[in-house]
Amino acid sequence: MPDLRRLPSVGALAHDLVARVEDGLPVALATEIARRSIEEARASALEGRSVDPAVTALREAARLSRTRLRRVINATGVILHTNLGRAPLHPSAAGEARGAATGYGNLEFDLDGGRRGSRAAYLSRLMAHLTGAEAALVVNNNAAALFLVLNTLAAGRSVPVSRGELIEIGGSCRLPRLMAASGAHLVEVGTTNRTRIADYEEAAGDGAAMLLKVHPSNYRVVGFAEEATIAQLVGLGRGLGLPVVYDVGSGLLDAEVPWLPGPPPAWIGDEPGVRQVLADGADLVTFSGDKLFGGCQAGIIAGRADLVAGLKAHPVARAVRVDGSAIAALTRTAELYAEGRGSEVPFWEMAGRSVTTLTERLERLAALAEVAADVRMSEAVPGAGSVPGMAVPSPVLVLEGRGEDLWPALVGSDPPVVARRAAGDLLIDLRAVGTDDDATVAAALRALCRS
Numbered sequence: 001m002p003d004l005r006r007l008p009s010v011g012a013l014a015h016d017l018v019a020r021v022e023d024g025l026p027v028a029l030a031t032e033i034a035r036r037s038i039e040e041a042r043a044s045a046l047e048g049r050s051v052d053p054a055v056t057a058l059r060e061a062a063r064l065s066r067t068r069l070r071r072v073i074n075a076t077g078v079i080l081h082t083n084l085g086r087a088p089l090h091p092s093a094a095g096e097a098r099g100a101a102t103g104y105g106n107l108e109f110d111l112d113g114g115r116r117g118s119r120a121a122y123l124s125r126l127m128a129h130l131t132g133a134e135a136a137l138v139v140n141n142n143a144a145a146l147f148l149v150l151n152t153l154a155a156g157r158s159v160p161v162s163r164g165e166l167i168e169i170g171g172s173c174r175l176p177r178l179m180a181a182s183g184a185h186l187v188e189v190g191t192t193n194r195t196r197i198a199d200y201e202e203a204a205g206d207g208a209a210m211l212l213k214v215h216p217s218n219y220r221v222v223g224f225a226e227e228a229t230i231a232q233l234v235g236l237g238r239g240l241g242l243p244v245v246y247d248v249g250s251g252l253l254d255a256e257v258p259w260l261p262g263p264p265p266a267w268i269g270d271e272p273g274v275r276q277v278l279a280d281g282a283d284l285v286t287f288s289g290d291k292l293f294g295g296c297q298a299g300i301i302a303g304r305a306d307l308v309a310g311l312k313a314h315p316v317a318r319a320v321r322v323d324g325s326a327i328a329a330l331t332r333t334a335e336l337y338a339e340g341r342g343s344e345v346p347f348w349e350m351a352g353r354s355v356t357t358l359t360e361r362l363e364r365l366a367a368l369a370e371v372a373a374d375v376r377m378s379e380a381v382p383g384a385g386s387v388p389g390m391a392v393p394s395p396v397l398v399l400e401g402r403g404e405d406l407w408p409a410l411v412g413s414d415p416p417v418v419a420r421r422a423a424g425d426l427l428i429d430l431r432a433v434g435t436d437d438d439a440t441v442a443a444a445l446r447a448l449c450r451s
Helices: 010-020 027-046 053-065 091-102 121-131 142-154 175-182 197-204 230-240 274-279 305-313 315-319 324-338 346-351 355-369 403-411 435-450
Strands: 078-080 135-139 158-162 185-189 211-214 244-249 284-288 299-303 374-383 392-399 420-422 425-428
Touching (some): 010 027, 010 053, 091 324, 121 274, 135 305, 142 244, 142 284, 175 185, 230 244, 274 284, 274 299, 346 374, 355 392, 403 435
Antiparallel strands (some): 284 299
């Protein structure tokens, strides 16, 4: 009969976990893990097996602690890395968000009238100005924006969509399922590679509620391909009396990119600009706030005032509304564009870093790290499904043959450094790394390469 008295107490093991887990763990969680580990050890002992509950508990506690949200250094060359949080906020936007989160504000209070006010009224007016729309509405993400539009305008009715635009985004979120959940009936038109305006016209004659165009943000259909333009859809919509909605997804505010000097960057490609789509006559446009717009997670709907008013009045609008901190952060980001300072938005600042400057930083980093590495030309990408197939020239530091051992070790450093692996090599791209973090990356490399 095993001596179960040798097992530690729950309290003692929990106390040990709190003390030993590097990133910290609340006593409540430590106690839960300790209790479960001791119960498993007791059951194993009765079956004649020996299991150390302290080892089991510490392993689980450390693993759980590392899932807690924490800062990482993005050395992947993917600027809007979906798994790493997409667009970092401008310091002033982060400051506004912090102020909104740590105190009271006029979120829904009219300071002039002393009564209940409209949530995000200032931000909506600002977004309408930036996009050239009559009105705008902000919700918690772009999928919610499209869902609200479909549920408001097309529940119980058909909506024709090109087969080449039946997108799937991260997390297995598929457009057909989103449409079904909204109550709209999807009518597939055209083929994967070729959809003409006549295909929409044929489908719209059967009681359609609206015409929907969806920008394939994370893929491209090339080769023997054809798609109906927004101008063609607007013309058809006007003739049939149907609103035209365009989900542009990535949130490029203006295809001319006027906040950067010179012509638009080549990597922008044919990404649709919100201002241009609305100028072409789209009735509503939906896009993300945390991709090319460079703000926090949000979905923005801009377009006709009467349609936006109907969206605001719909019960679903409350279910997908945005909170005060996000309103504050997005407002300040939008103000940077309005002030002609869009180049200071972190995404655009990182995308615009020169190859010369990045090369010099990488050379200094290699010297500080005391590693044998080469600086070579490579490519960074915008990321988050934005501008697929396009890349930004970007140098990288290459440590040959060190991808498999150094990559996980860097992820395990404090703070974690997420780099890139290619053909067994480790690649470090500083395009999305702040200059203040160069020394941190170098120190991590130096320590790991010496061990």
